[in-house]
Amino acid sequence: MNLIDFLDRGAMLSPQGLCLAEGTTRLGYPEVQRWSHRIAWALQRAGLPVQARIGTLTPNNLWGYVALLGLQRARGIWVPLNGRSSVEDNIAHLRRTGCQWLFYLSEFAPLLERIRAEVPTLQGCVCLDADGADGSPGLQRWAAEPEVPPFPPGGPERREDLFRITVSGGTTGAPKAIMQTQVGVQCNVATCLALWRYDSPPRLLLTRPMTHAAGVNSLHVLALGGAIHLLRRTDLAEVADTVERERISVLSLAPTTIYSLLARPELCARDWSSLRYLTFGGAPMSAEKLAEAIEVFGPILAQGYAQSEASTLLAAMTPDDYRAVLAEPALRHRLRSCGRPTPFTQIEVMAADGSLLPPGETGELVVRSDMVMRGYWGEDAARDAEVSAHGWHHTGDIGHKDADGYVYIVDRIRDVIITGAFNVFPSDVEQVLWGHPAVADCAVIGVPDDHWGEAVKAVVELKPGAQATADELIALCKHKLGSVKAPKSVDFWDHLPRSDVGKVLKKEVRKAYWAHTDRKI
Numbered sequence: 001m002n003l004i005d006f007l008d009r010g011a012m013l014s015p016q017g018l019c020l021a022e023g024t025t026r027l028g029y030p031e032v033q034r035w036s037h038r039i040a041w042a043l044q045r046a047g048l049p050v051q052a053r054i055g056t057l058t059p060n061n062l063w064g065y066v067a068l069l070g071l072q073r074a075r076g077i078w079v080p081l082n083g084r085s086s087v088e089d090n091i092a093h094l095r096r097t098g099c100q101w102l103f104y105l106s107e108f109a110p111l112l113e114r115i116r117a118e119v120p121t122l123q124g125c126v127c128l129d130a131d132g133a134d135g136s137p138g139l140q141r142w143a144a145e146p147e148v149p150p151f152p153p154g155g156p157e158r159r160e161d162l163f164r165i166t167v168s169g170g171t172t173g174a175p176k177a178i179m180q181t182q183v184g185v186q187c188n189v190a191t192c193l194a195l196w197r198y199d200s201p202p203r204l205l206l207t208r209p210m211t212h213a214a215g216v217n218s219l220h221v222l223a224l225g226g227a228i229h230l231l232r233r234t235d236l237a238e239v240a241d242t243v244e245r246e247r248i249s250v251l252s253l254a255p256t257t258i259y260s261l262l263a264r265p266e267l268c269a270r271d272w273s274s275l276r277y278l279t280f281g282g283a284p285m286s287a288e289k290l291a292e293a294i295e296v297f298g299p300i301l302a303q304g305y306a307q308s309e310a311s312t313l314l315a316a317m318t319p320d321d322y323r324a325v326l327a328e329p330a331l332r333h334r335l336r337s338c339g340r341p342t343p344f345t346q347i348e349v350m351a352a353d354g355s356l357l358p359p360g361e362t363g364e365l366v367v368r369s370d371m372v373m374r375g376y377w378g379e380d381a382a383r384d385a386e387v388s389a390h391g392w393h394h395t396g397d398i399g400h401k402d403a404d405g406y407v408y409i410v411d412r413i414r415d416v417i418i419t420g421a422f423n424v425f426p427s428d429v430e431q432v433l434w435g436h437p438a439v440a441d442c443a444v445i446g447v448p449d450d451h452w453g454e455a456v457k458a459v460v461e462l463k464p465g466a467q468a469t470a471d472e473l474i475a476l477c478k479h480k481l482g483s484v485k486a487p488k489s490v491d492f493w494d495h496l497p498r499s500d501v502g503k504v505l506k507k508e509v510r511k512a513y514w515a516h517t518d519r520k521i
Contacts, residue, residue, distance in 0.1 A: 002158050002182045004072045006189060006223040007036065014201060014225030021246070022062035022230040029225070032066060038143040039070025040151040043101065046124055048076065050154070051161060053097050053121075055079035057090065058105040060210050060230045063128040063139055067103040068210075070143070073151050076101075078164035080211035086482060087111050089175075093167045094119045096177050097377060103139065106130045159183050165377050166211075168308040168423070177377035178308050185219065187344050187370035191313045192220035194343045196250070196277055196302075201226035203274075204250040205242055207234040208421070213282065213304070213312040214252045221250070236261055240270040247274040254421035255285035256452050258293055268296050277302050277319070282421030283453035284409070287335035291326065299323045305338035305407065310372045310393055315339040315347060315407050337406040345369040347407055349400055354390040362400045362410065366392035415506065417446035419454050424485050426506075432480045433458060433473060438466035441496055443504050444487065447513040458487040459509050461496045 010019065011029040019032040027035075048054070054076040058064035068078060079099045081090045091114070094102070098121045104112070106129050116122060124136070131138040161182045168176050196202075204221045206228055208214035218228050229246055231238060234257050242248060253261070258280060261267055272278075278297055281304040294301050301322055305315040317339035325334045341347040346368040349357040357363045372393045375384040387394050398411040417424040426444035433442045440463040446454035458477075462468060470490035477486035497508040 001186045001189075002072065002161065003163060003185050003219060004036065004069065006219060007033065007069055010222040010225040012225075017201065017225050018227040019222070020062050020065055020228050020230070022060075022232075025062050027062065027066070032069065034148075035066050035143065036069040036073040037148050037151045038145060039067060039139075040074035041145070041148050042143040043071065043074040043076065044151075046101070048074070048101055048123070050075045051077055052101060053077045053079050053099045053165065054101045054103070055081055055094055055097075055099045056103045056211075057081040057083060057108050057111075058103070058128060059083045059232050060206055061105055061128060061232070062230055064103065064105065065210060065228070065230065067126075067128060067139065071101075071103075072163075075154055075158065075161055077162045080164060080166055080215075082209065082211050083108070084209075084482065084484065087114065091115060091118050092175065093177070094122065096167075096175070097165045101125070103128055106132070112136075159186075162374070166308055166311075176379060176383075179374040179377050180311055181370075181374050184311065184371045184373070185216070188216060188312055189220045189223055191342045191344055191371070192217060193223065195313070195316055195318060196220070198224065198226075198249065198276065202249045202276070203227045203229065203246055205229045205231065205239065205246070205248045206252075207231045207239060208252055208254065213306060216312050217252065217279075217304070236264065236267055240267050240272075243274060244271045249274055249276045250279070251275055251277070252279045252281075255280050255283050255289075256420040258285070259289055259451050262289060262292055262296065272297055275300050279304060281305060281338075283418045285453065286450060287332075289450075290322075290335050294322055294326060299326075303339055305409070306371070307395055307397075308373075309387065310367050310369060310395070312371070313342050314345045314367055314369060314371065316342050334406055337402075337408050339407060340405045341407070345371065347401070348392065350390065350392065350394075357400075359401050359403045362398060364413065365395045365397045365399050365407065365409070366390075367395060368392055415445075417444075417454050417456055419446065419449075419452045419456055419484070421453075422484050424456055428481060429456065429458065429477055429485055429487065432477050433460065436468060436473060436476060438462050438468040439473075440464075440466075441504060443496055443506050443509045445506060445510050445513070447489075447510075448517050449488070452488070455488040456485065457513065458490045459496065460490055460492050461494070462492060 011033050014029050019029045020027045054071045056064055079097050100123050102125045106127050126142050127138050163180045163182050163185045165177050201224050202221050206218050221228050278300045279302045299319045303317040304313045306312040315338050325331045348366050349363040350366045351363045396413040397409050399409040401407050415426050429444040433439050440461045442460045444458050447457045449455035473490050497505040
């Protein structure tokens with residue numbers, strides 16, 4: 001089974017059913033199927049081979065989702081680009097992957113000239129929602145042949161095809177291109193179907209980026225003939241309206257968004273009764289706010305744990321798990337767990353020497369699953385060997401398991417900050433701050449935050465006699481990196497702690513902000 005086979009199965013189950021919706025635009029399964037065949041043939045006519053790298057530059061968008069399905073029909077490799085990232089970051093990913101084709105939303109048209117100039121492998125571009133200002137055709141004109149035969153499905157070798165090459169970062173913040181397979185997508189869909197049970201075809205509201213875990217998790221809805229409703233951004237009033245109007249049964253929100261929702265009683269009082277699952281993940285969630293959310297919305301909360309290199313449901317807390325926790329005070333500590341390993345995944349805790357540790361002992365979380373990546377695109381074999389040492393995928397997360405198999409994450413080997421379910425690499429921010437004429441040195445860390453899970457904080461040592469304000473440095477980072485990566489606050493220290501060789505000791509900096517918490521992440 002490949003991703004596109006789940007669309008075809010959904011069309012068999014719901015031949016008259018709604019498949020995709022965005023605002024007043026609605027496409028049924030037969031229409032989405034037809035467009036996927038048209039796009040696949042059009043890509044072939046453009047000379048793109050099997051496993052061509054094909055990018056999408058769009059926020060959540062119905063035609064962007066259709067393009068994803070079409071390139072999968074053509075056995076292309078999806079190269080998802082985050083519209084919130086800088087053009088420099090997106091160009092770097094296009095160059096890193098040798099991207100050959102690009103679907104983009106018209107709002108990004110002003111970037112096309114630069115993208116074409118700096119990505120020499122790019123052979124063509126198609127605008128998703130209009131004819132391109134640069135002369136490139138709009139999607140519906142480019143793939144408009146009304147009647148096309150079914151695109152040939154290919155043979156059993158499709159299982160080993162790459163599904164996508166997504167981007168992440170390492171210990172130093174250096175980006176890595178992650179190869180995810182069709183076998184991994186199949187495993188992810190099977191995991192969702194094993195965990196989430198429905199009495200009728202589900203109706204999923206996709207508000208988190210389709211380029212990230214929420215988009216991959218939406219694919220199981222196709223296998224059941226359900227409907228995927230897309231919102232461009234997570235506007236809570238619009239979310240509540242859509243849930244009520246469309247009788248949404250599955251909704252995924254970041255922990256920070258759930259906090260914002262809980263703070264708005266007028267929205268909490270809306271009709272959420274159609275929801276079977278309100279899922280969250282990507283960042284730690286306050287145990288107290290989690291219990292409050294279950295009280296407000298009922299026993300429908302569920303949590304998933306994964307990472308870009310092993311997408312997307314390695315462990316899960318289900319509504320039944322949370323029911324058991326709240327029914328038994330002695331189990332209250334499980335509100336801090338990310339759940340137990342999912343049906344097609346093994347999770348163990350490993351010591352530095354490669355030995356597996358018993359329940360209760362802390363070490364690195366390691367994984368075996370078909371959801372684990374094939375490896376890093378373009379990276380040398382040493383990097384792949386490092387993350388798969390001793391026959392397990394190394395997550396870089398530090399934690400332990402209890403005697404019943406529940407997993408608890410307590411720290412990270414890497415310095416990555418997870419803020420509002422987005423990854424921020426401290427070195428990106430530090431590079432900008434170091435460029436300010438008043439900054440002698442700095443350390444960027446994540447600090448506890450009730451809203452964001454972690455907030456980006458810069459601790460800055462100024463040059464003797466120099467002056468700078470927190471607002472000035474934050475504005476500089478917003479200009480260079482965008483609002484997600486910019487620090488939420490800046491503290492000024494006379495001297496940063498350093499090792500004997502002069503390296504700033506971030507561990508010591510972190511202690512000042514995490515000393516009175518019972519977690520380190």
